[in-house]
Amino acid sequence: MLIEEGSLVLYYFNSDKKWLIRAEKEKKLHTHLGIIDVGASVGLEYGSSVYTNKDKRIFLLPPTTFDLVMKSQRTTQIVYPKDYGYIAARTGLRNGFQVLEIGTGSAALSTFLASIVMPNGHIHTFDINEDFMSIAKKNLEKSGMIPYVTQRKYEPESIGLLRDIDLVIIDLGDPWQYLEIVHPVMKSGASVVCICPTMNQLENLATSFFRGGFVDVDCVEIFIRKIEAREGKTRPSMRMIGHTTYLGFARKVLK
Structure with a gap:
């Protein structure tokens, strides 16, 4: 090419x-x-x-999508590519999915999600910070994913207009506060993924999952370690990306 x-x-x-x-x-x-x-x-x-x-x-x-994400303009902490594969596998993410994302940030994760659900799926992403939304739009345009993503300023009423959502991503400091808002618009059995920087948040989230119409709860942290592969002296790299985030997964059931 x-x-x-x-x-x-x-x-x-x-x-x-x-x-x-x-x-x-x-x-x-x-x-x-x-x-x-x-x-x-x-x-x-x-x-x-x-x-x-x-x-x-x-x-x-x-x-690649990895390059686009790692070279994107950002003012917020991003979800790292090391977490993307598990998110996709755990939720069954595929072409045609309708995804609701709350907390666009710099649109790093939005870019990855769109690259999987395109051309028949769509990302509906919400944020409250207009500066973040402006940067996110530039990153989506640069990656070519803008046709598959709709950005909106967050309002609970706007979430309620959506239907048959296959996957929900919540990347905010208090994701448990949004479970009652997203539950009605999700398909039965659909997954929700929450991004939690601390274990305290993860604990609150898991408690809310069990009380709020969700099952199949899975809380994980993903690590990746590079290997310096050289003839006769292969060893693990002395440097690695440590903690970036905790991931909380669950699936909707009927209350």
């Missing part, structure tokens, strides 16, 4: 030095590795490479 004017390209030197940029013919990127002639990549094939003026080889890669 050829890189066209305006295509998103991941300019990759190594795992710590990579840049996500739109290819434009007159653009140049100044880095400590030298100047990358971004314009020279237009017309080349993804997987090919260019050289900086310091003779450093930069590979041209098509960005």
Whole structure:
């Protein structure tokens, strides 16, 4: 696949030095590795490479959802990609799902969800902070997911207008306060996932699940450890992403 004017390209030197940029013919990127002639990549094939003026080889890669999320503009803590796979598997997320998200933040998770439910599904995401909503819109536009996401300012009345929701994501400090609001709009058996930074919040959430028409409760924390694989001296990385969040899962049943 050829890189066209305006295509998103991941300019990759190594795992710590990579840049996500739109290819434009007159653009140049100044880095400590030298100047990358971004314009020279237009017309080349993804997987090919260019050289900086310091003779450093930069590979041209098509960005994945992981790249889009990790390189997105953000002013809030995001749910990390290490949690995405378990969320998708645990909830059965797939094309066609109608997803309700409360707490858009920077739209990192919205981007991932949309990439799975597209083209027949949709994300209905709500937030109260207009600055966050503006940044989220820019990130969704950059990722190309904006057609599959509707942003709204949070109001309980707006939630009540939705129907047959397949999955609910709540990323707020007090998610248990919203369970009674989302329960009526969910399909029976549908999943809710809550993002909890602390165990105190997770405890309150689990208690509310058991009292509020939800079963199949699952509270987890996901860790990922990279391995430095080199001939004759492979070992775990000395650094890793530690705690990011706790995840609380449950499924709706009829009260």
